[in-house]
Structure formats: C-alpha cells, structure tokens
Amino acid sequence: MSKLEEEIARRRTFAIISHPDAGKTTLTEKLLLYGGAIHLAGSVKARRAARHATSDWMEMEKERGISVTSSVLQFDYEGKRINLLDTPGHVDFSEDTYRTLIAADSAVMLLDNRRGVETQTRKLFDVCRRRRLPIFTFVNKCDRAGEDPLKLLDDVQEELGIDVYPMTWPILRGNDFLGVYDRQDGKILLFAKGEDHGQTRIAEEEAELGSDALRTLLGEQAHDRLAEEIELLDLAGADFDKDAFLRGEVTPAFFGSALTNFGVEPFLRSFLSLAPEPPPREAEERTVEPTEPSFSGFVFKIQANMDPRHRDRIAFVRICSGRFEGGMSVRHIRSGKPIRLSAPQQVMARSREAMEEAYAGDVVGIHDRGSLRVGDSLSENGDLEYAGIPRFSPEHFARVEVPDPLRRKHLDKGLRQLSEEGAAQVFYSEGLAGPAPIVGAVGQLQFDVLLHRLEHEYGVTASLERMPFRHARWVEGSEEAVRRVAQGFGRAQVSDARGRPMILFDSEWNLRNTVNDETDVVFHDVAP
Numbered sequence: 001m002s003k004l005e006e007e008i009a010r011r012r013t014f015a016i017i018s019h020p021d022a023g024k025t026t027l028t029e030k031l032l033l034y035g036g037a038i039h040l041a042g043s044v045k046a047r048r049a050a051r052h053a054t055s056d057w058m059e060m061e062k063e064r065g066i067s068v069t070s071s072v073l074q075f076d077y078e079g080k081r082i083n084l085l086d087t088p089g090h091v092d093f094s095e096d097t098y099r100t101l102i103a104a105d106s107a108v109m110l111l112d113n114r115r116g117v118e119t120q121t122r123k124l125f126d127v128c129r130r131r132r133l134p135i136f137t138f139v140n141k142c143d144r145a146g147e148d149p150l151k152l153l154d155d156v157q158e159e160l161g162i163d164v165y166p167m168t169w170p171i172l173r174g175n176d177f178l179g180v181y182d183r184q185d186g187k188i189l190l191f192a193k194g195e196d197h198g199q200t201r202i203a204e205e206e207a208e209l210g211s212d213a214l215r216t217l218l219g220e221q222a223h224d225r226l227a228e229e230i231e232l233l234d235l236a237g238a239d240f241d242k243d244a245f246l247r248g249e250v251t252p253a254f255f256g257s258a259l260t261n262f263g264v265e266p267f268l269r270s271f272l273s274l275a276p277e278p279p280p281r282e283a284e285e286r287t288v289e290p291t292e293p294s295f296s297g298f299v300f301k302i303q304a305n306m307d308p309r310h311r312d313r314i315a316f317v318r319i320c321s322g323r324f325e326g327g328m329s330v331r332h333i334r335s336g337k338p339i340r341l342s343a344p345q346q347v348m349a350r351s352r353e354a355m356e357e358a359y360a361g362d363v364v365g366i367h368d369r370g371s372l373r374v375g376d377s378l379s380e381n382g383d384l385e386y387a388g389i390p391r392f393s394p395e396h397f398a399r400v401e402v403p404d405p406l407r408r409k410h411l412d413k414g415l416r417q418l419s420e421e422g423a424a425q426v427f428y429s430e431g432l433a434g435p436a437p438i439v440g441a442v443g444q445l446q447f448d449v450l451l452h453r454l455e456h457e458y459g460v461t462a463s464l465e466r467m468p469f470r471h472a473r474w475v476e477g478s479e480e481a482v483r484r485v486a487q488g489f490g491r492a493q494v495s496d497a498r499g500r501p502m503i504l505f506d507s508e509w510n511l512r513n514t515v516n517d518e519t520d521v522v523f524h525d526v527a528p
C-alpha cells in the first residue's frame with residue numbers, strides 16, 4: 001500500500017445526529033476523552049455554554065466564534081484517524097447540520113432512553129437515509145431509568161423504518177445500570193462507577209453469564225431476566241449483516257451513558273471496526289475513488305467572519321480524493337479559475353501542522369475572499385464536479401422590506417451572497433413592482449443573523465414581515481398546472497434563486513392533501 005492509500009484507509013469521518021439534550025455534547029467529550037484528545041474537550045464544553053444562546057446577538061456571535069475552532073474534531077484512536085464533524089447544537093442552525101451530513105461517511109444517531117426518536121432526530125435521520133449513510137444508534141442516559149430497551153428499539157424500527165440490531169444490551173439491577181452484554185463476543189462487561197463524574201476512563205471487568213459471581217452481583221431475578229433477554233435476542237436476530245449496515249438498511253444499536261462513560265468504549269471499539277473508510281464519491285463525470293492521487297473535494301459549509309472589519313470567510317472543504325497540501329493551487333470548477341488553498345490558523349481543533357497536510361476523508365478549512373459558494377467543487381485537474389449540496393425545504397418564511405428603495409441593489413447583492421453562503425434561502429414572488437424577495441430559513445435564528453449581516457456587511461437596514469407558510473416544495477409540471485395548484489387556499493407560488501418554481505404551504509395538512517390530490521404536478525422536498 002502506498003502512503004496515500006494507507007492514510008485514506010485509516011480515516012473515519014462521521015457526525016452525530018440527535019435531538020437537543022440527548023447528550024451530543026457529552027458524548028463528543030467522551031469520545032475525545034477515549035481518543036486521548038482531552039485538550040479538545042474544553043472547547044466542546046465552551047460550546048455547551050454557548051448552546052443555550054437565544055436571539056441575543058452577542059451570544060450568537062460567541063457561538064459562531066467557537067464553532068469555527070471546533071468545526072472538525074480530529075483525533076487518533078487505535079491507529080485510526082477519526083474526524084468528528086461538529087454540528088451546531090442549536091436547532092435553528094439545523095440546515096448547517098443537514099449540509100454537514102453530506103460531508104460525513106457515517107452517522108451516530110443518539111437517543112435519550114426516555115424519549116427515543118424525537119422530531120429533530122427524525123429530520124436528520126431522513127437526510128442520512130436519503131444518502132444511504134450507515135447509521136449507528138447509541139441509546140444514552142441508561143444510568144437512569146428509561147423506556148424498556150426492547151420497546152425502545154421496536155419503536156425506532158417502526159418509526160424510522162430501519163432494522164435495528166442490538167450490539168450491546170444493558171445490564172440492569174432494578175434501576176441501576178451495571179454494564180452491558182456485548183453480543184459480538186458474548187462477553188459481559190461490568191463497569192466500575194467512577195468517583196469523578198466521568199472525567200476519566202472507567203474500568204471494565206468481564207463476567208460470565210451463569211457464573212456464581214454474576215448471580216451474586218445481580219441477584220437471581222435480574223440475572224435470569226438478563227439470560228432470558230439475551231436468549232430472546234438471539235432467537236429474534238440473525239447475525240449482524242455488515243453489508244446491510246453499509247447500505248443503511250440496518251443500524252447496530254448500543255446502550256450506554258455518556259455522562260458516566262458506561263458503554264462508551266465498547267461502542268467506540270465497534271465503531272472503529274464497522275465505520276466505513278472514505279468511499280468513492282459520485283461526480284457528474286464519473287465515480288471518483290478516494291485513492292486517486294489528484295486532489296478533489298467540495299465546499300459544504302462557509303463560515304463568515306462576524307467581525308465586519310474582517311471580511312474573509314472560511315470555506316470548509318470535504319476532500320474526496322487525493323492529498324491536500326497547504327498553499328496548493330487547484331481549479332475552482334464553477335469559475336474555471338485557479339485558486340490557492342491557504343489554510344487559516346486556528347480552524348482545525350488540532351495543531352497547526354495537521355492542517356498543512358490532509359487526505360481524502362478529511363475536512364480542511366480554507367481562506368475565502370468571497371469566491372466560493374456552498375456546493376462548489378475544487379480539483380487539481382479541474383475536471384470534476386461533485387453533485388451539488390441539496391437545498392432543504394425551509395420552515396420559516398418572511399418578506400424582506402427595505403424602507404429606502406435606493407438600497408434595493410445592495411439588498412439584492414447581500415441576499416445573493418448570503419444565500420450562496422447558505423446563511424438563508426432566497427425566493428422571489430411576482431409582485432406588481434417586479435420580483436419581491438422572500439427569505440426562508442430552517443430555523444428562526446437564521447433570520448436574526450441575516451438582518452444583522454445585511455446591516456453590517458451590506459449597509460442595508462431591512463425588516464422582515466413574517467409569512468404564514470411552513471413548508472415549501474419544488475414543483476415540476478406545466479406552468480398552468482403549477483399556477484392552478486398554487487392558487488389553492490394557504491398556498492403561494494414563488495421561485496428559488498435559480499428560477500425554479502416552488503409552492504409554499506401554510507400547514508403540513510395542506511401540503512399532504514395537495515401532494516395526494518394533485519397528480520398533474522410532481523413535488524420535491526429537496527431541489528431536483
């Protein structure tokens with residue numbers, strides 16, 4: 001194996017998806033702890049403090065500032081180089097999370113043991129499913145009583161329509177979480193409660209099912225219940241099908257507690273043996289092998305500098321093939337121009353040197369002076385274009401109003417650039433005075449950021465008039481059919497920034513009925 005092949009083969013790039021409060025920050029900290037990257041855990045904690053940011057501007061800025069330094073958490077564990085793509089904790093920035101998932105090769109779905117699948121889990125799961133991303137499930141907070149484990153996994157299976165294969169099983173004595181049964185090697189792992197609230201790794205001890213020691217520890221009743229459950233699982237499940245997992249058809253499930261570290265290490269071990277290395281990626285022209293020597297990648301996120309005196313931005317590039325070197329010159333496919341990739345300081349959580357060299361599977365942050373957009377492809381030979389990043393249907397809409405008509409040009413420019421950056425989506429409705437801009441966002445906080453940036457970066461004082469719509473769909477059909485459908489109650493017709501027709505809906509109910517009833521028009525929830 002060449003050095004390039006070796007480096008790529010040890011990359012594991014993933015993201016954690018969860019509903020707020022399921023414990024993503026805590027689990028991230030623990031993965032870093034087990035990966036030996038304890039120095040990073042501080043930045044994760046700082047993010048947790050900032051996560052509670054409301055619409056208070058200073059808080060938001062702080063949150064963004066911190067997420068710049070921790071957009072990718074990279075650490076080595078047992079010879080593997082792990083890239084944990086960090087996603088915003090705040091639901092209002094979930095569009096960022098959706099896009100980040102495009103850059104990941106697998107995902108960990110984190111569930112609260114009392115709540116199971118929640119709204120945000122489902123949305124993020126849907127994005128993973130669309131990409132057929134392999135998904136791990138980690139049932140968290142098992143240190144306190146929760147839903148019955150069998151019922152919980154049944155619910156996941158039912159609600160998400162994915163097969164669930166328990167890899168570990170919780171060992172409970174009453175409400176006490178003592179350890180897990182590892183189904184892969186049939187071992188029982190008991191954990192010793194730490195005295196330091198999970199600050200350090202915990203000791204695990206092996207035990208045998210049926211042994212006197214285990215009977216004494218659990219008590220007859222709990223022991224027999226465990227034996228029964230294991231028997232039941234073995235009866236129910238065939239062996240774990242790794243290929244089905246890689247196709248996104250079955251999710252291996254783990255039980256644990258990020259807070260106390262219980263079950264984190266068995267999970268990490270399985271993760272390492274199952275998580276895929278960087279796979280080939282589809283470009284318009286052909287399928288690209290990660291081990292192709294020439295560099296290629298795409299921009300999945302742009303982080304603007306909130307300080308208006310520093311206009312430069314950071315573009316996050318997922319490397320799809322080859323090797324990256326700080327300062328290298330590549331071709332920017334959309335403009336056809338060469339572009340020098342200089343890595344800014346402090347983007348990556350790791351040391352400076354780590355940014356000078358990166359391989360397929362890694363994410364690099366590069367300086368951008370405004371020429372890059374989300375979805376742009378970069379390649380050394382200039383001959384590859386990766387499929388664009390899908391635009392996700394916004395859930396909030398507002399008309400943009402500018403009191404000073406002379407600022408309209410600035411407004412248009414600002415909206416165009418901010419939409420290219422992915423800060424919000426822009427639509428136009430046909431008005432008497434020409435197309436009127438409407439902005440759409442997945443989360444409301446995106447609106448606050450938008451107004452602030454329009455004012456500080458483009459000198460436009462705008463206001464937003466909220467519109468009653470909650471859903472948008474791209475539509476295909478004859479002009480007449482689209483117009484007729486859009487005229488229905490609680491709907492409106494707009495076009496997106498690229499002129500593609502869309503219909504807005506005021507409720508889920510309206511959307512569902514329309515999609516069912518109107519067969520002349522095809523509806524898409526991601527831009528076709």
Ligand code: G4P
Pocket residue numbers: 018019020021022023024025026027048089140141142143144256257258259260
């Ligand atoms: P998030 O990033 O997914 O939003 O969740 P975060 O890790 O911040 O965790 C949310 C809350 O759940 C925190 O409590 C955290 O301590 C708790 N938590 C996380 N993992 C576990 C676990 O395994 N068991 C239990 N019992 N709790 C867990 P908090 O009170 O909101 O914050 P804090 O005061 O503990 O920081």
